Amino acid sequence: MKTKHLLSIKDLSVKEIESILNDANKFLNKKKKNKISKNIKGKNIINLFFEDSTRTLTSFELAGKQLGASVINMAVATSSIKKGESLIDTAMTLNAMSPDILIVRHNMSGVPYLLSEKVNCSVINAGDGSNEHPTQALLDVLTILRHKKRISGLEVAIMGDVLHSRVARSNIYLLNKLKAKIRVISPPTLLPSGIEDMNVKVYKNINQGLDGVDIIMVLRIQKERMKGSFVPSEKEFFKFWGLDGEKLNKAKKNALVMHPGPINRGIEIDSDVADDIGRSLILEQVKLGVAVRMSVINKLIN
């Protein structure tokens, strides 16, 4: 990779993306795995998570450990970072211990970038505010590729709370680079301003938005946003913007459903859809996540 860090999908070339995904595929195959795994024994990875996370943290931890690196998890109390007071101090302290990779999650946009300017090691963005979550987008694309064999020309709908979603932003950048046709479907109050200039088609009506799509990416919505601040109620959200079997019928017959997790059943997605093994890729996404993260760590460490 050209860059020392993985902070944003925007920094990656199509070639680099393809190479990350190719390697991830090889990590899934036990026989090929050892061929590409570079000398990672004795390397140190620190998971620096300023925001609660179970799946991403576990996924990065497993990825590091499967490669043979030693992985340390640091969950920094959320209360002290609310003021941001010790952010750079924390990073500088860890930097003094000379880790090889710092994997950072933070509830504010731009923090991994800020830290990457201060530390000597590589930084991986594991999700920052409403900005980006690059490894999630990479694993999403890998999941689609394994089923559809291509990205170019696919109709992909991203639906739900686009305003606050870093997953949506990283996917919009990545899918655009790979020439998918992107739609976003969202209540008007959860659409970020200027999104229509980001090469996506905007739909406020879910039935029109899902008409003829190949892939549906459902986003997670936080419950407190459905008490009148952005959407009047969970019930209303589910009725008009939640994915159920009936709405899914608008999509292509072989359309597949994705979700970055954790899912809110009966709010953004109906259980029948989420659990439909013929349509739902949700658990496969989790599985491929480890492989994609192995691939990224493997590339950055060498």
Place this chain on the structure above:
Amino acid sequence: MKKIIFSNAHIVDPTQKINKLGNITVENKKITSISLGKLNFQNSKDNQIIDCKNLILAPGFVDLKCHLRVPGDEHKENLSYASEAAASSGITSLVCMPNTNPIIDNVSIVELLQRKARKESHVKIFSTASITKRLEGKELSEFGLLSEAGAVAFTDAITAVNNASVMYKALKYASAFDILLMQHPEEKELSAGGSMTSGKLSTQLGIKGIPLEAEVIQVERDLRLAEMTNGKIHFLNISTGLAIDAIQNAQKKGLKVSCSTSPHYFSLDETDIKKWRTFAKLSPPLRDKKNLAYVKRGILNNVITCITSDHSPHDTDSKRLPFEIASPGSIGFESLLPLTLNLIKEKKLGFLKLIELISTNPAKLLNLKAGSLKKGSSADIVLFDPHKKINLSSELIKSKSKNFPYENKKAFGKIYLTMVDGKIIFRDGKFNF
């Protein structure tokens, strides 16, 4: 005391419509004579002649809006640093904001500031006071007592008075004392939690945006209230075409409304934030290129009549943070003249307009005895070369804090001499206190 004679100066004084070669005599803190044309003066034991070599001699600049951080935030700025920075920038009068700690909302803090200013500052410092107690937007401050104590205007600094009833009463009550209310126009709820202008860029950086309309909504409401009360209002840091249009219409209707901006809003735009650069986080936020052009036009059309430094020093710890929680604001004294000169040159506005914008008009607005070279005025004088090229960057900064968003920005204007009350306090790069 010796007479000081400035000879062969390019005198620019809008109050006398002078924009030509001349000479000025200063005696006992005052300007005692002004003559035009080239004259020969002789040094003597009574005279000190300063040959100005055709540099511009103008009334010292009057800065309508700056943050001096005194009392309470002396780790960001103090009066002696601020006064050196101002002196070296040709600014002889500073009007400081009341959002200090404690807040300037009572007579004793105004007096404290004046006492400190007499001891520590070499330029004139005028205090504003808050419109509402504790800047809470609920109860009016003591306008009468505060203005008697020396508060020259009233403002809630970088928050707007959002409650319409409170603002209505403030405008009404202010008329008893003929004082000016200055509002930072930003509708609180629409801008809550935002830290840059909303649009594609804020979406791409994952930063909550503030819509342009937050400014004009506040302006339009206040214009209605000013009309209802026949009140006098000034809007600070105007940054959008929408607000400029609204204010222009109100001025045409005859309302007592004026507005100012700072050079950042015609020198930088939102793309200067780049990757979450907190030095480019300002309040109001930087706008797009279109609005930057509207601000220039607002100055051209005389809707915006004053340019302030909006000097807002912040220490490293307030800026070295994630963008959304970093403090907003930029250093401003050192860039006031150069950036305004850039605009004057670009739009060919002439030097009279320049001095109006940064000296005469702000002084008039607040009835300060400044901004003029008329015989009998205080000898607050600046001598500068408007054609000398400079590079704006943080090395120029003399303030205690260095939060300056410009790096190697080309500009014009070098200060050679600054005089306050007949005393030369800065000359050829050196302070003389």
